[in-house]
Amino acid sequence: MSDTTPAVEAGRLDTEALEQVLAAPAARFRHDYLEVRGLRVEFDGFVAVDGVDLTVTQGDLRFLIGPNGAGKTTVVDALTGLVAAAGSAQFGGVDLLGRPSHRIARSGVGRTFQTASVFDELTVLQNLDIAAGARRGPLTLLRRRRSVPPEVEAALETVGLAHVRDLPAGVLAHGQKQWLEIGMLLVQDARLLLLDEPVAGMSQAEREETGLLLQRIGEQRTVVVVEHDMEFLRAFASSVTVLHQGKVLAEGTVAQVQADPRVVEVYLGTGAHGRGSRTAATSTEVE
Numbered sequence: 367m368s369d370t371t372p373a374v375e376a377g378r379l380d381t382e383a384l385e386q387v388l389a390a391p392a393a394r395f396r397h398d399y400l401e402v403r404g405l406r407v408e409f410d411g412f413v414a415v416d417g418v419d420l421t422v423t424q425g426d427l428r429f430l431i432g433p434n435g436a437g438k439t440t441v442v443d444a445l446t447g448l449v450a451a452a453g454s455a456q457f458g459g460v461d462l463l464g465r466p467s468h469r470i471a472r473s474g475v476g477r478t479f480q481t482a483s484v485f486d487e488l489t490v491l492q493n494l495d496i497a498a499g500a501r502r503g504p505l506t507l508l509r510r511r512r513s514v515p516p517e518v519e520a521a522l523e524t525v526g527l528a529h530v531r532d533l534p535a536g537v538l539a540h541g542q543k544q545w546l547e548i549g550m551l552l553v554q555d556a557r558l559l560l561l562d563e564p565v566a567g568m569s570q571a572e573r574e575e576t577g578l579l580l581q582r583i584g585e586q587r588t589v590v591v592v593e594h595d596m597e598f599l600r601a602f603a604s605s606v607t608v609l610h611q612g613k614v615l616a617e618g619t620v621a622q623v624q625a626d627p628r629v630v631e632v633y634l635g636t637g638a639h640g641r642g643s644r645t646a647a648t649s650t651e652v653e
């Protein structure tokens with residue numbers, strides 16, 4: 367855990383490297399968009415996602431917010447093949463629903479989890495290499511490579527972890543682990559990134575670094591960020607979808623959504639329990 371390794375400082379993002387990585391392949395991303403229609407997920411009779419429509423275009427940085435249990439993670443799970451869902455979901459012209467997770471990943475859809483899921487015992491570089499291997503296929507993976515592949519090198523620079531490349535991922539600071547996960551999506555060449563609470567537990571400085579990273583990635587890729595933190599949302603979201611009880615309650619710019627009385631109502635209504643209270647406390651500022 368990060369607490370045991372104060373020697374590892376939070377990395378700074380290398381914006382120059384970021385420019386280089388992000389500048390080149392713009393054409394590949396240009397026409398990407400996520401289109402979700404009537405998404406529905408039921409768990410033993412309980413409807414967790416109830417007819418969600420969602421359109422997110424390339425270049426957008428969409429925040430998906432909502433109180434605890436609103437169905438945010440379940441939407442991401444449905445889009446990445448982890449739970450069965452009805453309705454339709456397409457990205458880059460490919461149907462996502464009903465496909466196994468690995469095929470969804472191959473069609474350019476990547477996600478992170480609420481808790482970081484890197485291999486703690488492996489180095490940062492090895493984690494990225496495995497992610498790159500997932501894309502290369504078994505034959506290439508078996509071949510021993512002497513040098514670091516360029517996409518891995520680029521991802522290391524982009525997420526600011528080049529200086530800790532040979533450390534086991536387990537000793538990274540919390541924020542760095544999340545950046546490593548995002549790096550893993552970049553080497554897999556994910557064009558749609560679904561990030562489930564990427565800044566939870568991060569320091570203020572780490573949040574800012576992450577927000578800038580997501581903004582830059584979002585210029586070309588399609589990015590959906592599940593988030594609770596209203597301050598982070600205000601600083602970095604370009605558009606917002608609010609989920610409540612499995613349904614879309616509101617959608618628009620940060621200002622539009624914050625001015626929506628239904629949104630204020632929902633957050634105030636959940637103020638008494640769970641992490642919703644964090645959001646409730648901040649949402650009162652917009653009244």
Ligand SMILES: Nc1ncnc2c1ncn2[C@@H]1O[C@H](COP(=O)(O)OP(=O)(O)OP(=O)(O)O)[C@@H](O)[C@H]1O
Nearest residue numbers: 409410412414432433434435436437438439440441
């Ligand atoms: N595997 C499951 N089986 C049964 N119910 C589930 C399952 N997964 C989620 N749920 C329920 O579905 C609802 C939506 O859960 P989900 O995790 O998507 O919410 P969320 O918006 O991500 O909440 P949080 O902000 O707490 O992460 C909740 O009521 C949850 O208890």
Ligand SMILES: [Mg+2]
Nearest residue numbers: 438439440480
């Ligand atoms: Mg969740």
